[in-house]
Amino acid sequence: MAVTTDLKPLAHAAQAAARQLQAASPAAKNQALLSMAARLGAQQEALFQANQKDLEAAQAAGLSPAKLDRLRLSPKVLADLITGLEQLAAMPDPVGALEEVQVRPNGLLVGRMRVPLGVIGFIYESRPNATVEASAISLKAGNAILLRGGKEAWHSNQALVHLLQQALAEASLPPEAIQLVPTTDRQAVLAMCHLGGLLDLIIPRGGKELIELVEREARMPVLAHAEGVNHLYVDQSADxxxxxxxxxxxxxxxxxxxxxxxxxxxxxxxxxxxxxRLAQAMQEAGVELRGDERTCALIPAKPASPEDWQTEYLDLILTIKVVDSLEEALTHIARYGSHHTEAICTQHYPHAMRFLREVDASLVLVNASPRFNDGFQLGLGAEIGISTRKLQAYGPMGVKELTTTKFVALGQGQVRE
Incomplete structure (x- = not known):
């Protein structure tokens, strides 16, 4: 209960900041984004030092290479963040835009105005770059954000949020629009979930257990960023x-x-x-192969277990299955896919179109890598996560996905008869 009490002042401050952001000009928000980009470049050595503390602690704790990779704040990661912030500042501001405007028979002008969601709670693990991306997108969309990062990135997140708040103050915007929960205690996750009425949306980004916990406990809408059990179907006509x-x-x-x-x-x-050919390329890349019986008869691979078909490895492991038809591939994906990313390699147009129509995933690709399911790659500037749920957003969540619409009507004295 003490953790919940401690978070309420932060949430109230975020609400006040969100109200100020609703009235903020696009120029002020863009100034803050560009200041963030400049500060990332100017203070990169201090950021690397903070990140190194996290990396050393993570290595001592025995974190896997995959998790260490997500934790590392490399020069390339920083450069990509700076580019993303600059692109975000150059994008049109969605807040206040009028859509679907129509004139009713009585002369009433009716439309939808795009507005911020309010205060967003963001719970995530390991990745300090997500701190910047989530904060920047929320700001552009006119939202305040309450961040609860993982303990592995504690020093990195503290340094980054301090920098982001400095940029807000420089643009005369409330620093409380971006706040870091001051504890990595797991009880803080529950505390955030129970802040109904203070947080307008909560976004969990992490492992399956975290997602399930937040969806079970949240007292506000949830946009879930679930695991990626992603498939490539190599069709009979594939190159x-x-x-x-x-x-x-x-x-x-x-x-x-x-x-x-x-x-x-x-x-x-x-x-x-x-x-x-696939086995040779994967072997040279150090990838462990697992497969069904027909796969193991054609190439050296470990026999796949039932769990392999539904496991997200996040490692150099790949499972392969031989199927008799496109129909069988579609059935397999429907059973084991996680609605994240699915791809087909084919030169047969009807098969490509059927795959696009029938596969239920946030991004479906033809003849392209699943690695393109990314807000930056898809032209959003950045993302706060990839939603695998269909309400509010499906796929990478950029600026527009962190707004909603309200009806507005302009009249000249009309009254209802």
């Missing part, structure tokens, strides 16, 4: 070299991310020609 490169990029480019490839489904007609 085999293209399929190898898509699979290799999807699995090995950065296996610790939720948009990495976890499963490959291969049409039986091309399996004898394709699988040896």
């Amino acid at each position: 085999l070299e293209m399929a190898v490169q898509i699979a290799l990029n999807g699995k090995a480019q950065r296996p610790s991310t939720c948009n990495s490839l976890e499963k490959v489904l291969v049409h039986q007609a091309i399996a004898p020609a394709f699988l040896p």
Whole structure:
């Protein structure tokens, strides 16, 4: 209960800041975003030092290489964050935009105005870059945000939030619009979930247990960023070299991310020609292969267990299944997919269109790597997460996804008869 009491002042301050942001000009918000970008560049050495403390503690605690990769605040990560902030500042401001305007028969002008959501609670693990992305997107959309990061990134998050609050103050915006929960105690997650009436939305971004806990306990709407059990279906008509490169990029480019490839489904007609080429490429990249009986008969691979088909590895492990048809591939994805990212490699247009229509995922791709399911890559500037639920947002959540609409009506004295 003490944790809940401690968080309420932060939430009340966030509400007050959100009201100020509703009236803030696009120029002021953009000034803050550009100041954030400049400060990331100017203070990178201090940020690296804070991040190094987290990395050393994480290594001593025995965190996996995948989690260490997500925790690392590298020069490239910082450069990407700076670019994202600059792109976000250059994007149109959605707040106040009028949509679907129509004139009613009585002359009343009716439309929808895009408005902020209010105060967002963001619960996430390991990734300090998410601190910047989530805060920047919330600000652009006119929202205040309450951040609860993981203990692994405690020093990094403190340094980043201090920098972001300085940028807000420089733009004459309330620093309380971006706040870090001052504890990594797990009870703080429950405390945030129980702040109904103070938080307008909560977004959990992490493991399956965290998502389930938040969805079970939250007293406000939840936008869940769930695991990525992502498939590539290699169709009978696929360009085999293209399929190898898509699979290799999807699995090995950065296996610790939720948009990495976890499963490959291969049409039986091309399996004898394709699988040896795939196995060679994956072996050279250090990827462990697991497969069904038909896969193991064609290439060296460990027999897949029932759990393998529903597991998100976030590691250099790939499971392969030989299927008899597109229909079987669709059925498999419907059973084991996590509604995150699914791809097909094919030169057959009807198969591509059927895959796009029937596969239920936040991003469905034809002849492209699943690694493109990312707000920056899809033109959103950045993202606060990838929603695998269908209400409010489905897929990467950018600025527009963190707003809603209200009806507005302009009249000249009309009264209802």
